[in-house]
Amino acid sequence: MVQLKRCFLGVSILFLAASGRAGEPALLHEVFAKPLDLHQPSAGFVEVSQQLQTVSLLRADFREEKKLKALQRPMKSSGKFLVASEHGLFWQTQIPRDRVFVITPKGISQLSEGNQTVSVKTEDQPIIHSFTEMFMAMFTGDTSVLQSKFHLYFTGDAAQWTLGLVPKGRMMSKMIHHIVLQGGETLEEVDIVETGGDMTHIDFSNVQVNGPSLKPEESAYFDL
Numbered sequence: 001m002v003q004l005k006r007c008f009l010g011v012s013i014l015f016l017a018a019s020g021r022a023g024e025p026a027l028l029h030e031v032f033a034k035p036l037d038l039h040q041p042s043a044g045f046v047e048v049s050q051q052l053q054t055v056s057l058l059r060a061d062f063r064e065e066k067k068l069k070a071l072q073r074p075m076k077s078s079g080k081f082l083v084a085s086e087h088g089l090f091w092q093t094q095i096p097r098d099r100v101f102v103i104t105p106k107g108i109s110q111l112s113e114g115n116q117t118v119s120v121k122t123e124d125q126p127i128i129h130s131f132t133e134m135f136m137a138m139f140t141g142d143t144s145v146l147q148s149k150f151h152l153y154f155t156g157d158a159a160q161w162t163l164g165l166v167p168k169g170r171m172m173s174k175m176i177h178h179i180v181l182q183g184g185e186t187l188e189e190v191d192i193v194e195t196g197g198d199m200t201h202i203d204f205s206n207v208q209v210n211g212p213s214l215k216p217e218e219s220a221y222f223d224l
Contacts, residue, residue, distance in 0.1 A: 025177050025193050031164040032178070036152040044157040045143075048183075051158050052141025055186060057214070058083040060207040064093075067199045082221070083139045084214060088132075090221040103132050104222055127171055134172075139187055150179075160184055185209070 036045060059082050066075040079094040088104035100111040107128055110118035122129040130149065137145035146152060146165065149172065153164030163181040167173040173195065180191040186207050192200040 024195050025197055027164075027166070027178055029162075029164060029178075029180050029191075031153045031155050031162045031180060032166075034153050034155050034164075036154045038147055038152070042154060044161060045154045045163075047158040048154075048156075048161045048163075049141045049143045051185065052139070052187070055083070055140060055209055056085045057210050058139060058186060058207065059211060060186075060204045062091075062202055062204050064200065064202045067201075069197050082218060083136070084218075084222070085136070085140050087214070087219070087222040089135060089139070090218070100221075102221055103135060105129075105132060108132065130169070130172060138181060138190070158184070 036042070059080070061078070061080050063078045064076065066077075068075065077093050077095060079092045081089065081091040083089050088102065091101040091103070093099045093101075098112070102109045102111075105122070107119065107121040107123075107125075108131075109120075120128050122132065133142075133145050134149055136142065149169060150165040150167055153166075155162050161183060165179040165181070167176050167178075175195060177193045177195045179193070180189075181187055182189040186204075186209060188204055188207075190200075190202045192202075194200075
């Protein structure tokens with residue numbers, strides 16, 4: 001069966017057979033020693049959630065490094081992105097080549113050199129809905145979504161925090177083994193470890209929170 005393996009954040013849209021569970025990675029990051037009690041979440045977690053939820057518009061640059069088991073050297077890329085809580089997420093890789101991903105509640109679109117190469121609607125691929133919800137929740141602090149899809153682990157406070165995510169659902173856990181998010185006022189770093197062992201690290205810079213309203217050309221991103 002053909003299915004979506006990786007949707008975003010570094011974000012190549014690939015349709016591949018899901019990875020098996022053999023030889024899966026370990027939860028080595030120290031945050032996974034601190035499971036979050038959802039009935040009595042720590043004051044730091046509550047504060048971070050509230051802090052992220054004030055972000056309605058975010059612009060930033062990103063650098064990404066992918067380590068694939070099949071390749072000796074990591075794949076590196078960089079670009080810019082925009083998160084608008086009422087619209088979705090626009091992600092543009094500029095180096096090594098221009099490629100755009102747009103994530104909205106309706107689905108995911110990819111453009112390469114100005115031409116739309118992939119368009120997937122949530123109604124056609126239900127798992128797309130889970131991925132779009134997940135990635136928007138990561139940036140906007142929607143803890144209800146994260147709690148429904150992941151086992152959560154947390155350390156720190158609003159000044160510096162780390163959140164560990166381990167998928168609950170069978171479909172997502174076939175693709176993602178765990179995610180580690182780190183940040184302060186906003187999300188600053190993301191590490192995604194796939195079940196097959198491939199890893200992606202992304203860090204963000206030049207972050208602008210709740211700046212000028214969307215420009216007409218930015219609003220047009222989400223009309224794809």
